[in-house]
Amino acid sequence: MKKIILFIFSFSCTIIISAQDDVEKVISTLTKNEIEGHIYFLASDELKGRQTGSPENKIAAQYLANMLRGYGVKPIPKVNSYFQKVTLQKTSRATKTEFKTENILSNNILMITTENTNYKGKAVFVNYGLEEDYKNNNVKGKYVISIIGTKENKDLRAALSKTKEKMKLAKQNGAIGMVEISTIDEPTWVKMEHYFNGDKMNISGQKKDNDGFSYSWVNDTKEEISKLFIENLEADINITIKGIKESAIASQNVIGYVEGSDPKLKNEYIIYSAHYDHVGIGTAVENDSIYNGARDNAVGTVTVLSAAKNIAKYPTKRSALFILFTGEEKGLLGSKWYVNHPVFPLHQMIYCFNSDNGGYNDTTKATIIGLNRTTAQKDIVDAAAKFGLTAIDDPAPEQGLFDRSDNVHFAIKGIPAPTFSMGFTAFDDEITKYYHQVTDNPDTLDYEYLFKFFKSYVLACRNIANNPTTPFWIEGDKYYEAGKKLYQK
Numbered sequence: 001m002k003k004i005i006l007f008i009f010s011f012s013c014t015i016i017i018s019a020q021d022d023v024e025k026v027i028s029t030l031t032k033n034e035i036e037g038h039i040y041f042l043a044s045d046e047l048k049g050r051q052t053g054s055p056e057n058k059i060a061a062q063y064l065a066n067m068l069r070g071y072g073v074k075p076i077p078k079v080n081s082y083f084q085k086v087t088l089q090k091t092s093r094a095t096k097t098e099f100k101t102e103n104i105l106s107n108n109i110l111m112i113t114t115e116n117t118n119y120k121g122k123a124v125f126v127n128y129g130l131e132e133d134y135k136n137n138n139v140k141g142k143y144v145i146s147i148i149g150t151k152e153n154k155d156l157r158a159a160l161s162k163t164k165e166k167m168k169l170a171k172q173n174g175a176i177g178m179v180e181i182s183t184i185d186e187p188t189w190v191k192m193e194h195y196f197n198g199d200k201m202n203i204s205g206q207k208k209d210n211d212g213f214s215y216s217w218v219n220d221t222k223e224e225i226s227k228l229f230i231e232n233l234e235a236d237i238n239i240t241i242k243g244i245k246e247s248a249i250a251s252q253n254v255i256g257y258v259e260g261s262d263p264k265l266k267n268e269y270i271i272y273s274a275h276y277d278h279v280g281i282g283t284a285v286e287n288d289s290i291y292n293g294a295r296d297n298a299v300g301t302v303t304v305l306s307a308a309k310n311i312a313k314y315p316t317k318r319s320a321l322f323i324l325f326t327g328e329e330k331g332l333l334g335s336k337w338y339v340n341h342p343v344f345p346l347h348q349m350i351y352c353f354n355s356d357n358g359g360y361n362d363t364t365k366a367t368i369i370g371l372n373r374t375t376a377q378k379d380i381v382d383a384a385a386k387f388g389l390t391a392i393d394d395p396a397p398e399q400g401l402f403d404r405s406d407n408v409h410f411a412i413k414g415i416p417a418p419t420f421s422m423g424f425t426a427f428d429d430e431i432t433k434y435y436h437q438v439t440d441n442p443d444t445l446d447y448e449y450l451f452k453f454f455k456s457y458v459l460a461c462r463n464i465a466n467n468p469t470t471p472f473w474i475e476g477d478k479y480y481e482a483g484k485k486l487y488q489k
């Protein structure tokens with residue numbers, strides 16, 4: 001009896017000591033000043049918003065690589081460099097967009113597909129462009145004209161989500177192009193135009209899914225075009241979209257690793273990742289045109305740097321792979337590239353602990369998108385609690401955040417991959433005030449809070465990387481089966 005009590009006592013003592021050890025290790029490698037230094041540099045005006053493909057994006061990459069070098073993190077094996085080249089293709093904005101029918105002329109064209117177009121000929125009105133609308137219409141070899149959305153739903157988001165289906169139907173019925181008529185207010189139109197018609201990027205060699213089919217929206221606030229087509233059902237149109245050009249862009253992910261300390265567990269890797277690019281220079285607001293991206297995602301970048309510094313000094317049982325992605329803002333391109341060009345086999349990557357940030361509105365919390373979707377949940381909750389923060393899961397699942405950051409490419413492959421973010425409890429004004437705005441500057445951040453936030457992340461990294469049990473998806477998760485396949489469980 002006595003012996004047992006003694007045994008239990010000494011056992012719980014070791015646990016407390018080792019846990020304390022990890023907390024001390026975290027505290028010993030992180031300082032608030034150093035964190036501020038990184039963020040002020042990465043989000044400085046001189047880095048011009050770190051747009052993918054820009055010289056300043058390369059400077060940011062060079063800075064990160066040299067931080068890893070300084071910490072003693074090893075470069076990518078064989079190539080002996082911290083840079084993974086990512087080859088992208090840029091599609092530039094059209095120089096001319098014009099739609100004409102009868103005596104109506106409009107330059108308000110929104111490109112649903114990005115395609116140089118020159119069409120002069122017949123266009124047939126197909127109502128909302130849904131299945132039943134093609135029943136009595138022969139559209140073969142002609143353009144189709146329809147109204148955006150559906151009769152029941154005039155919501156813009158819903159209308160946009162219908163475009164794929166509508167394009168498919170038009171193609172199936174033999175149409176050669178499609179124009180939809182919208183009546184969108186000026187301020188919303190300007191924003192949408194900026195997003196849809198602006199420069200676009202993709203992984204080089206990627207095939208577009210429209211195969212040359214041209215599809216655009218024409219804004220018709222006076223409702224002249226719709227009136228004409230509703231009355232006549234068919235009319236001649238002339239649509240010109242020209243000047244769209246493709247060019248190659250070279251960018252880079254920044255990668256390094258630290259070997260684990262346990263002879264067996266070191267064959268398992270944990271990925272610590274964040275994107276370091278941001279949206280660059282854009283529309284000026286109060287004479288400021290630099291979108292600095294302090295929250296998005298200098299903060300995430302520094303969470304990874306903090307983990308790299310700590311783990312390089314005090315290696316964990318499992319190995320660590322640090323990846324700083326480019327191209328996130330262009331469509332999660334750096335991470336997409338990485339999962340198709342991994343530097344170590346993907347089945348050895350047992351977890352991906354990503355960090356991405358839009359903003360925060362609660363400095364008592366850390367918000368982990370996907371917290372309750374993997375078995376590492378407790379390791380993260382405990383770590384945050386050690387530094388006075390409460391870890392919570394996604395407060396706005398309807399936004400689909402889990403599938404909107406770099407972690408998703410790893411999840412699709414089966415790797416458990418949540419995203420660690422600053423505390424937010426709703427997508428409210430406090431978030432939108434800074435999210436992708438010129439106001440996302442380093443001097444608007446609460447560094448006392450960030451210091452706790454970074455320490456929580458690094459301790460969570462250590463907890464997961466030292467835990468004898470390998471983390472996995474919770475049974476029934478969307479990506480559970482993919483995980484079983486990847487690890488042959």
Ligand SMILES: [Zn+2]
Nearest residue numbers: 278296329436
């Ligand atoms: Zn962003």
